[in-house]
Amino acid sequence: MSKNISGFSKKSKSEKINWVIDTYFKQHNSARTIIEQYWNSDKKLQQLHDEFIENTITNYYLPLGVAPNFLINGKNYTIPMAIEESSVVAAASKSAKFWLHRGGFKTNVISTTKIGQVHLMYSGDFKDLKTYFTHIKSQLLTDTNVISRNMEQRGGGILDIELIDKTAVLENYYQLHATFETLDAMGANFINSCLEQFAQTFEEHAILFTEIDSEKLDIVMSILSNYVPNCLVRAEVSCLVSELNDDEDIQSHDFANKFLQAIRIAEVEPYRAVTHNKGIMNGVDAVVLATGNDFRAVEAGVHAYASKEGHYQSLTKATIKNGVFRFWMDIPLALGTVGGLTNLHPLVKLSLELLGKPNAKELMQIVAVAGLAQNFAALKSLTTTGIQKGHMKMHLMNILNQFHANDYEKKTLINHFKTTNVTHTAVNIALKKLREI
Numbered sequence: 001m002s003k004n005i006s007g008f009s010k011k012s013k014s015e016k017i018n019w020v021i022d023t024y025f026k027q028h029n030s031a032r033t034i035i036e037q038y039w040n041s042d043k044k045l046q047q048l049h050d051e052f053i054e055n056t057i058t059n060y061y062l063p064l065g066v067a068p069n070f071l072i073n074g075k076n077y078t079i080p081m082a083i084e085e086s087s088v089v090a091a092a093s094k095s096a097k098f099w100l101h102r103g104g105f106k107t108n109v110i111s112t113t114k115i116g117q118v119h120l121m122y123s124g125d126f127k128d129l130k131t132y133f134t135h136i137k138s139q140l141l142t143d144t145n146v147i148s149r150n151m152e153q154r155g156g157g158i159l160d161i162e163l164i165d166k167t168a169v170l171e172n173y174y175q176l177h178a179t180f181e182t183l184d185a186m187g188a189n190f191i192n193s194c195l196e197q198f199a200q201t202f203e204e205h206a207i208l209f210t211e212i213d214s215e216k217l218d219i220v221m222s223i224l225s226n227y228v229p230n231c232l233v234r235a236e237v238s239c240l241v242s243e244l245n246d247d248e249d250i251q252s253h254d255f256a257n258k259f260l261q262a263i264r265i266a267e268v269e270p271y272r273a274v275t276h277n278k279g280i281m282n283g284v285d286a287v288v289l290a291t292g293n294d295f296r297a298v299e300a301g302v303h304a305y306a307s308k309e310g311h312y313q314s315l316t317k318a319t320i321k322n323g324v325f326r327f328w329m330d331i332p333l334a335l336g337t338v339g340g341l342t343n344l345h346p347l348v349k350l351s352l353e354l355l356g357k358p359n360a361k362e363l364m365q366i367v368a369v370a371g372l373a374q375n376f377a378a379l380k381s382l383t384t385t386g387i388q389k390g391h392m393k394m395h396l397m398n399i400l401n402q403f404h405a406n407d408y409e410k411k412t413l414i415n416h417f418k419t420t421n422v423t424h425t426a427v428n429i430a431l432k433k434l435r436e437i
């Protein structure tokens with residue numbers, strides 16, 4: 001059977017499923033069972049999910065967990081996290097509890113502007129293009145009135161448009177570089193609609209403007225940027241170094257110094273920095289996903305920001321001054337709490353309600369805290385017990401499930417591994433022994 005097909009998107013859901021099963025699976029029945037097992041029995045809810053994307057055949061579950069005890073600017077939060085990695089929610093919760101007793105997290109939103117660009121080529125004289133831009137700028141804004149009226153009424157909209165000369169890096173390359181305030185919306189559709197209108201106006205009026213040669217103008221594309229260094233939030237914690245010890249018997253001063261060394265290493269060593277920041281994104285992405293935001297956009301923007309000094313480095317920083325340990329992170333986060341999935345996906349609505357229906361600025365602060373907390377937990381483990389102790393404890397259930405352990409076996413072995421190192425082999429041996437009894 002051919003593995004190519006035309007007109008697939010126009011087929012019905014069951015035709016699509018039949019084609020996928022017939023073409024790619026030997027065990028037709030078991031593939032169909034898995035696909036159908038994940039359908040929702042509530043037909044309306046299933047239809048909602050079917051219509052999020054094209055060619056939906058079933059739903060893909062991730063666990064939605066919660067991490068309680070987060071104190072942020074004096075307010076308590078239980079943070080929803082959608083993630084598959086076993087130790088992430090546990091680590092966030094542990095970090096939250098640790099800082100709950102040391103003043104909690106402090107945050108502030110530094111800036112909230114976003115960028116969009118019309119990329120264009122002009123093979124004529126820059127001076128003429130500049131004259132044309134000055135002439136057309138107000139028209140660019142007028143023509144987007146219909147798109148931006150609502151946003152402006154709420155206090156946002158287009159902040160500025162500039163003509164940028166990029167010919168030093170690429171021949172004939174210029175940009176209409178626009179800045180936007182999108183308030184509680186992530187704003188991708190708003191920004192892209194404005195940009196496409198700018199491009200249309202710019203191109204159409206060029207024909208009428210005699211000082212430039214419109215034949216030499218070529219609009220290449222119009223799109224927002226996911227690099228948002230001016231949509232920035234800071235999250236931080238601090239306490240006396242002497243307060244850093246906890247029930248795990250860490251020596252405050254040694255721990256603080258090692259913690260700082262770990263950060264320094266991630267500042268200078270990209271191999272480490274990537275893993276260090278990956279740990280931060282464990283927390284960030286889980287909340288971004290639970291609240292229906294675009295984690296790919298956030299990831300792309302955050303990693304670009306981590307490279308802003310010309311080399312990739314740690315997003316978090318730490319200092320010890322006058323006996324005070326301070327740990328913080330500035331992170332760019334373009335998030336929305338209205339539009340997109342936020343008022344469509346029932347679990348997203350639930351997550352936002354759990355957070356007290358935050359606006360976009362408050363959500364930026366919560367997400368930044370989740371990232372900082374995650375990094376604190378990771379560095380605390382790495383510089384003390386090592387990561388595997390906690391990680392494998394959390395992974396134990398996955399290993400037990402791989403070996404199809406029943407409830408009794410799980411209970412017995414979870415108890416057994418409270419005092420023994422978890423490895424795949426150790427679990428296998430322990431399970432075999434138990435089954436021999």
Ligand code: MEV
Pocket residue numbers: 085275276277278279280282378379382387
């Ligand atoms: C694992 O998902 C994340 C860590 O590797 C992060 C780190 O090394 O900092 C533990």
